[in-house]
Amino acid sequence: MAKAKSNTLKLNFDTSWSYAPAPENKSAATIKKQYDLFINGDWVKPSGNKYFDTINPANEEKLSEVADANMADVDAAVKAARNAYEKIWKKMPAKERGKYIFRIARMIQEKARELAIIESLDGGKPIRESRDFDVPTAANHFFYYAGWADKLDYAFPNRLSEPLGVAGQIIPWNFPLLMAAWKIAPAIATGNTVVLKPAETTSLTALKLAEIIQESGLPEGVVNIVTGAGATGAAIVNHPDINKIAFTGSTEVGKIIQRAIAGTNKKATLELGGKAANIIFEDAPIDQAVEGVINGIFFNQGHVCCSGSWLYVQESVAKEVIRKLKDRIESLIVGDPLDKNTDIGAINSRQQLETIDKYLNIGKKEGAEMYQSSCSLPGKGFWCRPTLFTNVAQSNRIAQEEIFGPVLAILTFRTDDEVIEKANNSPYGLSAGVWTDKGSKIFNMTRRMRAGVVWANTFNKFDPSSPFGGYKESGFGREGGLHGLLPYLNLIN
Amino acid sequence: MKRSESLFAIPDFSLSPRIDQVGAEERASRFTKRSIKKESKLNGLKLVLNMIDLTTLEGKDTEGKVRQLCYKAMHPHDAVPGIPTVAAICVYPSMVKVAKKTLGDSGIKVASVVTAFPSGQAPRDVKIRDTKFAVNEGADEVDMVISRGKFHAGDYNFVFDEIAAIKEACGDARLKVILETGELGTFDKVRRASDIAMQAGADFIKTSTGKIQPAATMPVTLVMLEAIRDFYYKTGRMVGMKPAGGISKSKLALHYLVMVKEVLGEDWLNNHWFRFGASSLANDVLMQIVKEKTGVYQAANYFSVD
Structure with missing residues (x-):
């Protein structure tokens, strides 16, 4: 008899005992009214003097406004990165580079709560995830690549490696801080300097990271963060003095980038769409x-x-x-x-x-x-x-x-x-x-x-020591692990 | 009705679903991330208290001790009004009569452990007599242990038949079947033992005797709750769950409640279908209830030990 019944059986999850609201305290995070561009270790007004709003997708309220970088701003950022690369970063002993990166990792941990709150406010993701996944994993990426900085000879035995120069990095809105960490950590650990553009809907944690980088004492111009939409990204991709493009985003934009850099010396890593x-x-x-x-x-x-x-x-x-x-x-x-x-x-x-x-x-x-x-x-x-x-x-x-x-x-x-x-x-x-x-x-x-x-027998497990990247139209190049060093290095002899 | 569709068609228990340990532990830890605050905490604590099988299972148990425990069961903390009673008292068969008499018409059930608890190493007729004795003395509920030795030897029919025989000896008393998960070794075996017990007629499945470590854990309880859910969908019959041993703090008990809520839902969120087997949990819950009501913690000395 029971079997016939089973088609109508239903568990009732609308329970009389329910959870009271348990909101994280918004005031534990500081968000400025307006954010400028982070170029050469300093906050710089956008030359076009344009800003755009960033909103909380959970209630459509404005959180802040963010500078819209044009070609001149991107050029200034690339110049700062080039200057820092030639004069400071590539000459610095690798173990010193590592110390700066360790410091950034520790500071992310110290400010974990604030970063998590801002990530959830700006991007809409649950605080449980930004607190337990995004922010700690971002810190772990910096820790992991800090460790590699002075051990590149062991990563590629009997090969001499040199950095590429200035890396232009464009990241998506789904894991704003974590993607910034994925991009910046291996790039600067291997001796490159960076111009990074966060996605226009989720710039805030990248800008908070800029504050951390400034406070960490990282030499000026090693990391530059410019905000803006597609045009800003295009300015980075097309800039003649950039040696490497690292992009995470849609396959559609990935193809545009691939076309744009065809015939140039720019190296690229593309991490694109998927249907798993x-x-x-x-x-x-x-x-x-x-x-x-x-x-x-x-x-x-x-x-x-x-x-x-x-x-x-x-x-x-x-x-x-x-x-x-x-x-x-x-x-x-x-x-x-x-x-x-x-x-x-x-x-x-x-x-x-x-x-x-x-x-x-x-x-x-x-x-x-x-x-x-x-x-x-x-x-x-x-x-x-x-x-x-x-x-x-x-x-x-x-x-x-x-x-x-x-x-x-x-x-x-x-x-x-x-x-x-x-x-x-x-x-x-x-x-x-x-x-x-x-x-x-x-x-x-x-x-x-x-x-x-x-x-x-598991899914969506990530670790800094494990390489990540695609086949076919999901892109090429690997991020994370020892494999993640290679896209930022030339191996010579 | 075809024989194969009957509730009593015995499946091949060696084919019970497999459990991935890492996945089960990960899922169990997710329940601990729920934040239980304010009225939800107070209501949860009252529910927990009302689900406790207040337990004394010692060689040195006396009628005096059991009487004191029964009074505590009926009046957990009279200093604060509006506090519910516990669900049941859990004792050895020799203490059932005095417990039954002391509890009177309070509505609190008397549960008795039987079948040569805690080892279960006795012949079947002794176990049946043990059960009948407890029921005749007035036990409302009977907590039996399975024969783990036979289970490990792969003699599932023996284990099944034994549970069915005890169920028969219980009459109207509800049967809780203790798997003693700490002796089973893997989640696969916990699931298999759960399936055997439910199929053989268990009204409740229970993790542990409290005499073996590890006793109840969240992952093991999760595996059993999921077995209960599958059995419910298969047969339409509800089976209760009783984690026992090792749950002594309110916070952990609330995590268990979250797990019941999210795995089985409303119908199991009451003491007819969910119990905690515990001796020291009650006072921690009382302390938290008073704290929720007054905003301050009282010293342990304000709560009676028995």
């Missing part, structure tokens, strides 16, 4: 796999280039996995990013919300079944409920294109060979996940997967 296949086999530890899928797609509202947005479930366990996913998203708390209990914060910008909504409509039109959690959303700000699409076909656009939001496309498969073929059937190849209790299957799958990172 996360594969659950019937012999997987199902409850842990479900949790991994949840973390894989809903971490940072799905604004993650390596997010596991493309779920393959072996057909024999598909019903069970989908039921568990539906139950699990009911206990995800969507709301105020500063609340310590929030699991899913605000979508980063109106523009991104429109992109996500566009794909929700495409998914419905394509005939996939949409399921969203029953949570309520705040009235103001940019929000999207955690969303599952079932009955998705390989040819659906929601299965092929990067949505960059809390939207999971669920497909089924029958055999190992079939799922490998399908998972590799993508222009992207940044990351992938495999869930099975069988060790031999893990090795078989991960070897055949064309993706830069393949996680087994």
